[in-house]
Every structure is written in structure tokens, then in C-alpha cells.
Amino acid sequence: MDILENVSLRQLNTFGIEANARYYAEVHSTAGLQEILLQWRGAAPFILGGGSNILFTGNVERLVIRNCIRGREIIRRDAGRAWVAAGGGENWHEFVLWCLDNGLGGIENLSLIPGTVGAAPIQNIGAYGVELQDVFHSLEATELSSGMEHAFGREACRFGYRDSVFKGPLRGVYCITRVVLELSTEGHKINTSYGAIREMLENRGISDPGIRDVSEAVMAIRRSKLPDPALIGNAGSFFKNPEVPHWQFEQLKALFPGIVHYPAGEGLVKIPAGWLIEQCGWKGQRIGDAGCYEKQALVLVNHGRASGAELLQLAQEIVDSVAEKFGIRLAPEVNVV
Ligand code: EPU
DSSP states (O other): OOOEEEEEOGGGSTTOOOOEEEEEEEESSHHHHHHHHHHOOSSOOEEESSSOSEEOOSOEEEEEEEEOOOOEEEEEEETTEEEEEEETTSBHHHHHHHHHHTTOBSOGGGTTOOSBTTTTTTTTOEETTEEGGGTEEEEEEEETTTOOEEEEEHHHHOOBTTBOTTTTTTTTTEEEEEEEEEEESSSOOOOOOSHHHHHHHHHTTOSSOOHHHHHHHHHHHHHHHSOOTTTSEEEEESBOOOEEEHHHHHHHHHHOTTOOOEEOSTTEEEOOHHHHHHHTTOTTOEETTEEEOSSOTTEEEEOSSOOHHHHHHHHHHHHHHHHHHHSOOOOBOSEEO
16 A cells, blocks of 8 residues: 655545645555554645545645445345445445445435535535435444444434534544445335426426436436536535524514525524625636636536635635625535635
8 A cells, every 4th residue: 555645636626626635545445544544654634535525725735545445235124124335435426326226215305515524514405405324324444543433323323414423523534444334125205395396396297206207306306406527626515594583584584585595403593605796796707717617606616717715715705795785604515624
């Protein structure tokens, strides 16, 4: 197992940002990861998955380890359910398709989310009414400081909206090597709570959708709204949707009667950041090659050769103008490195 020097990360982040890793290694198994960790004597390494939720703002001086641990298997079947394991380096969407091919339901709403299986629990990926935590069983992770393997159940992961313990107190402490999900094999729970899915299925004349219909509807919706990173650099939603207390929402509603909102946790209201950003006039705008996507204002894009610093500057200007107009501070959803 080799540690390489001065490796370009441009092809390894979906923003397509030019950044170099001072040291770089790829690992294909837990044993391979442990071997690298034994060799490495410097500061805590940085684990890279699909590079789809990351903004590099400069070169990375730490060792970058790319998790390429593959493998997918159905571990056990029992009364309409199946426990399925996948390596942390598996591509998430290919894993979703494999599950569909095997008649397994539960993650069809999460079709076409970029990134890897190992990264999915870190931010509790979610879309169209489903979150990873809804089907999560457990994961295995290797502690970077010791090489020791640990298992985490659902409670230990402390999932929240685009959040988990791996974004909080355990940030940068582990590499997630294997994830186990509990999926359905029959009597699938179809989730079409999201209006856009219902509309898409109606347009297609499907009244009794199966898991594959839902997956295809989700793919069509995503393709119509979200830029394909192969064509235009981006990392999906750049900010989280803010949640505000009810009293603050009432004040905002008085000032902005058309404000879009959803119920959130107790006493909270969720407001789509895309709406707030669009209201500030950013949709379709650009500063140099750093832009706010024309079809979905929550997505920042690299039109060509934007640097991480330029994208960060655009993000900061957006945060400032939303704070000024609405009194809400947007927090980034992507990992700024
Ligand atoms: N909206 C606007 N203008 C915009 C974008 C959105 O007014 O430019 C308003 C519209 O009213 C729209 C509403 O916001 O109906 C919600 O928009 P959308 O359905 O596109 O969802 P979102 O809240 O912007 C979230 C996730 C997405 C996920 C979709 C669907 C976050 C941060 N983002 O976006 O996740 O695909 O819901 O479930 O929660 C990601 O995390 O990278 C991501 C793409």
C-alpha cells in the first residue's frame, strides 16, 4: 500500500476545485486502511469518499485517504425484511440500484444522491421524505488514531437533520468502512408524501407505484432541478434549510406573506433556504465562475475554474444578504475544508 505525494484532487471532488493532497492513499479493505494508519506518523488523516459534499478552499497538508472499500451482500432475510451490508467506498446510487434489482425497498427515494455509502450516515442523507436513519441498522468504523474497529448502532450515531455524531464530537475521528441497512423484501412502504413525486407519478399515469416507479420519479425530478456534476461542478445543496421558532416565523409571515414553510420539530418551522436565497435575487447570479444555480438557488456551482475561496466568498455574500433581509443565518451543509 503506497502513500503518494502531491496528488491533484480535482477529479475527486464534484465541485471540480483544483486542490492538491500533499500525501494521498487509496484503501480497498479495512486491513489496507489499518496498514496505512500504521505507516502514517503525521497529523490525523482526512477521509475522502465520493467528494460530493465537500468544498476545498486550499491544498490539503494532511494525508488524504480515499475510501475505496467495496462489497455488497444480503446478510439475512426474515419475514419481509432483509439486512444488507455495503462497503463504505461503494457508490451510493449504484447501491440503490442494486437493492432495487434485488427487490429491496426503503431507499428508492434516495436515488441519484451522489457520494458513497460510507459518507451517507455522516450527514444522514435525505431526500423526498426519506432519510438514511429510517432504514439504518448499524455501521462499522475504524478509529484513525488507533486502527481499532468499532460498531455503531442507530442510537450511537445520534442522527439529526443532515447531521450525526460523525459531524459533531466524532468529526474526523473514524473512517466508516461498512454500513448495514434494514430493508423490506415485500409489502414495501411507498413514500410519496413529497408533492413533486405524486405529480410526477400522476403525469406518468401510475396510480399504484412500486419501488422502481418511485426511484424513476425521483431520478426524473432530480435531473430536472439539480445540475449533473459531470457537466457543471456542484455539491448539491450548499446550505441546510433553516428551522426557526414559531414566533419568529409569525413575524416573517407578516412581512413576507408568500413565505414557503414546512412544519419541523416541536415549536419549529422549516423554511427552504432556496426560497430565501431566491428572494434575495441570487438565483442564476455569478461572481466570476462561482455561481448560484439557475434552477435551484440552494445549489452553488462552479461554471469553470472557480476556486474554493471564490465559492466561499459567494456563499458568504449570500449568507449576509439573507441575514440582512430575513434575520436568518444560513449554515453550510457541505464540508468546507
Ligand atoms: N425554492 C425556491 N427557489 C429555489 C429553490 C427552492 O423558492 O430556487 C422553494 C420552492 O418553494 C420549493 C421549496 O423551496 O418548493 C423546496 O425546494 P426543493 O423541493 O428543491 O427542496 P429543498 O428544500 O431546496 C431539500 C434537500 C435536497 C433534497 C430536496 C428534496 C436540504 C438542504 N436539501 O432541498 O437535498 O434533494 O429537499 O427532498 O435539505 C442535498 O442535500 O444536497 C440535496 C440536494
